[in-house]
Amino acid sequence: MKKLLLAIILTTLAAPVSAQTIATGDVARGKDIYMRDACYTCHGTTGASTSFVGPKLAHAGLTANRILRQLRQPSAQMPAYTEKVLSDKDAADLIAYVLSLSKGPAPTGKDIPLLNR
Amino acid sequence: MAKHDDERMVGRRAFLKSATLAGAGALTAPLAVPAAKAQDAAPRASSIPATPNREAERGTPPDIQPTTQTSCGSDFMVDVMRGLGIEHAAAFVGSSFRGLHESIINYGMLTDPEIDFLSCMHEEVSVAMCHGYAKIEGKPMAAMMHDTVGLQHGSMAIYNAYADRVPMFLITPTAPDLRTRKTMVQFVHSVQDGAAIVRDFIKWDDRPGSLQHWAESATRAWKYAMTPPYGPVLLVTSIDLQENPMEEEPRPVIPPVPKISAPQAEDGALRETAKMLVEAEAPVLLCDRLARTPAGLQSLIELAELLQAPVVDASGRMNFPWRHPLNQSSRGRAVTAQADVVLGMEMTDFWGATHSFVPHTETSTQSILKPGAKRISLTAVDLNFHSNFQDFERYPAADLSLQGDAEASLPSLIAACRSLIDKNRRSNFDMRGKKLGEAHLDALADQRALAAEGWDSQPITTARLVMEFYNIIKDEDWTLASGSLFQNAWPQKLWHADKHHRYIGDAGAYGIGYAAPATLGAALANKKHGRLTVSIQGDGDLMCCPSSLWTAAHEKIPILYIMHNNRAWHQEIMLLQQTANRMQRGTDRTHIGTTIRDPFIDFSKMAQSMGVYGQGPVTDPKDLGAAIKRAVEVVKRGEPALVDVVCQGR
Numbered sequence: 001m002k003k004l005l006l007a008i009i010l011t012t013l014a015a016p017v018s019a020q021t022i023a024t025g026d027v028a029r030g031k032d033i034y035m036r037d038a039c040y041t042c043h044g045t046t047g048a049s050t051s052f053v054g055p056k057l058a059h060a061g062l063t064a065n066r067i068l069r070q071l072r073q074p075s076a077q078m079p080a081y082t083e084k085v086l087s088d089k090d091a092a093d094l095i096a097y098v099l100s101l102s103k104g105p106a107p108t109g110k111d112i113p114l115l116n117r
Numbered sequence: 118m119a120k121h122d123d124e125r126m127v128g129r130r131a132f133l134k135s136a137t138l139a140g141a142g143a144l145t146a147p148l149a150v151p152a153a154k155a156q157d158a159a160p161r162a163s164s165i166p167a168t169p170n171r172e173a174e175r176g177t178p179p180d181i182q183p184t185t186q187t188s189c190g191s192d193f194m195v196d197v198m199r200g201l202g203i204e205h206a207a208a209f210v211g212s213s214f215r216g217l218h219e220s221i222i223n224y225g226m227l228t229d230p231e232i233d234f235l236s237c238m239h240e241e242v243s244v245a246m247c248h249g250y251a252k253i254e255g256k257p258m259a260a261m262m263h264d265t266v267g268l269q270h271g272s273m274a275i276y277n278a279y280a281d282r283v284p285m286f287l288i289t290p291t292a293p294d295l296r297t298r299k300t301m302v303q304f305v306h307s308v309q310d311g312a313a314i315v316r317d318f319i320k321w322d323d324r325p326g327s328l329q330h331w332a333e334s335a336t337r338a339w340k341y342a343m344t345p346p347y348g349p350v351l352l353v354t355s356i357d358l359q360e361n362p363m364e365e366e367p368r369p370v371i372p373p374v375p376k377i378s379a380p381q382a383e384d385g386a387l388r389e390t391a392k393m394l395v396e397a398e399a400p401v402l403l404c405d406r407l408a409r410t411p412a413g414l415q416s417l418i419e420l421a422e423l424l425q426a427p428v429v430d431a432s433g434r435m436n437f438p439w440r441h442p443l444n445q446s447s448r449g450r451a452v453t454a455q456a457d458v459v460l461g462m463e464m465t466d467f468w469g470a471t472h473s474f475v476p477h478t479e480t481s482t483q484s485i486l487k488p489g490a491k492r493i494s495l496t497a498v499d500l501n502f503h504s505n506f507q508d509f510e511r512y513p514a515a516d517l518s519l520q521g522d523a524e525a526s527l528p529s530l531i532a533a534c535r536s537l538i539d540k541n542r543r544s545n546f547d548m549r550g551k552k553l554g555e556a557h558l559d560a561l562a563d564q565r566a567l568a569a570e571g572w573d574s575q576p577i578t579t580a581r582l583v584m585e586f587y588n589i590i591k592d593e594d595w596t597l598a599s600g601s602l603f604q605n606a607w608p609q610k611l612w613h614a615d616k617h618h619r620y621i622g623d624a625g626a627y628g629i630g631y632a633a634p635a636t637l638g639a640a641l642a643n644k645k646h647g648r649l650t651v652s653i654q655g656d657g658d659l660m661c662c663p664s665s666l667w668t669a670a671h672e673k674i675p676i677l678y679i680m681h682n683n684r685a686w687h688q689e690i691m692l693l694q695q696t697a698n699r700m701q702r703g704t705d706r707t708h709i710g711t712t713i714r715d716p717f718i719d720f721s722k723m724a725q726s727m728g729v730y731g732q733g734p735v736t737d738p739k740d741l742g743a744a745i746k747r748a749v750e751v752v753k754r755g756e757p758a759l760v761d762v763v764c765q766g767r
Contacts, residue, residue: 037705053691
């Protein structure tokens with residue numbers, strides 16, 4: 001019960017960006033932020049992940065709120081991107097870009113000959 | 118002052134030579150004289166009369182150097198080394214080993230069996246070449262390092278080899294008598310106990326006082342280097358001993374080279390291990406540096422198939438075929454978490470393989486094993502007692518600890534397991550194996566899907582890099598000589614590999630500057646086997662030892678360097694980001710000191726400047742296959758080549 005309460009509090013604290021703001025996030029600007037803030041170093045420029053350090057973002061079933069929570073109150077070893085270093089507007093644009101990485105069907109690799117040798 | 122300035126100021130150890138040069142006609146050539154080549158036919162006679170060394174040692178060194186001599190201790194040392202099967206000696210030139218240098222080039226290289234001198238531009242290169250060479254050839258080559266300064270240059274590469282359990286035969290000179298040091302430079306290059314610089318991370322050292330002593334210590338050193346756990350050994354070799362003529366009597370004797378018997382774990386403990394493995398519901402075989410030789414790989418296949426048990430390979434060596442159905446390395450943690458018995462064989466980090474933790478943070482750690490799961494450790498590293506450098510990692514808290522070389526112990530363990538397996542057990546094992554085979558294929562499909570993400574993106578993904586690369590080399594007899602950690606271990610996840618020389622692991626101590634020269638050493642060993650050696654080369658690593666390229670060209674060593682050019686010390690960006698954000702200062706300045714840009718390095722031109730075929734930078738993945746193919750053709754002609762590929766971080 002305590003854990004549930006804590007989760008609710010954290011979620012509330014960590015979600016100042018409204019769903020509406022996220023919905024209007026600028027994907028192109030979000031990509032610039034993704035590169036500027038070096039998200040790509042762990043997660044890859046296309047969200048494919050680069051190692052065990054940074055999980056895959058593309059086609060990973062992420063939601064805007066989950067990304068926001070991870071930005072503001074990260075689990076594991078991801079650095080915290082608080083409002084002090086990433087404004088709500090920047091966060092919304094960044095989230096829009098990350099969500100855009102999952103457009104289209106998830107690749108299986110079956111159509112890539114080099115991956116099937 | 119440059120380290121070679123002492124060359125012009127200090128001559129050979131004149132005082133002894135002038136006293137002993139004589140009688141050269143009476144002095145014999147070195148022992149076990151091999152068949153002389155045509156160039157070696159010059160007479161060695163001299164008319165200068167002999168005086169015993171001992172008298173000269175009590176006197177004052179004269180200033181005048183003798184003009185000729187007909188024998189020298191270093192020729193004898195060459196004979197000792199080639200008797201030990203040493204075929205190559207790599208060195209960055211240093212005046213303190215010029216005796217040995219001269220003997221190798223004018224005697225060792227011109228008589229059979231030939232011992233070759235390899236020209237390097239840094240001791241880290243020459244030592245790391247020994248590292249890669251030994252992992253392919255299964256025996257040491259030699260590196261010579263200038264006294265004090267050269268040894269310190271080489272020390273990081275020695276530590277890498279020590280932590281990677283690799284044999285190498287190292288020589289550093291000494292001038293223990295101050296009367297033989299002619300300049301201030303020789304004093305600052307002298308040290309009371311040279312081996313102390315590296316003694317914490319070598320297996321053994323000695324400072325022989327005579328040629329007989331040198332022969333015995335060289336043989337002992339070789340024996341220790343080649344007894345598991347393998348490791349580097351060092352002979353601190355007096356300059357006088359190298360350069361002085363050999364005394365006629367007593368003639369130094371070269372001991373026979375022993376056949377090495379690796380230490381096997383105790384039989385009773387192996388039988389107990391077999392019982393635990395056979396009776397387990399879910400045994401797991403963990404390994405890291407198990408397969409020293411092809412026999413180790415075959416034994417592990419036999420054990421795994423006998424038990425139908427999963428293998429989780431940390432890839433310190435080519436321990437187990439990458440696409441074997443029982444290879445569960447891609448899902449190692451999940452498999453380990455279900456185990457009731459875990460056997461760790463030559464594990465570097467057995468603790469890490471059985472615990473969850475978040476690196477570089479203070480997050481708590483906990484065992485991932487089920488309650489009651491038994492841990493068995495089998496390693497020869499427990500027989501090597503060094504304490505200062507903590508390469509032994511955290512204590513694994515084993516329930517049963519076997520001290521012995523895993524490869525040497527496996528045949529007895531397999532026999533003990535076989536004797537315990539009846540028909541019912543065989544049937545259960547087969548069912549277990551079938552499930553593991555299916556899980557292996559599922560994991561492969563998952564990895565392929567992961568590799569497909571961003572397939573056409575720029576910078577090129579590491580998955581695309583390694584698969585384009587594999588497509589070109591897969592039908593050759595290849596060796597991937599570089600570690601794959603920074604490429605997300607894609608080769609282990611996606612390539613076929615089932616021969617011991619396909620992969621040789623990584624640096625051991627993760628000291629950067631390993632890959633370029635160590636993979637060159639592997640290529641040197643592979644040259645005589647006609648194999649294609651490939652190295653996925655980090656840009657940061659290459660810039661530590663860029664002169665490896667010159668040595669590759671100069672020595673005509675065929676190797677293909679594929680640059681994983683992420684224009685950064687990528688891991689450090691990630692770690693600095695963590696720290697900066699913990700401080701709430703943002704990440705917009707974390708590129709400072711962690712990236713290799715402003716300007717970018719043109720590795721292709723760098724390679725070309727040193728005589729290596731260079732291509733790139735390749736930025737479009739569609740161009741990659743053709744570029745690699747062209748480079749492979751160059752390598753197959755016997756030359757080194759480099760393809761610069763601008764890639765994702767990892």
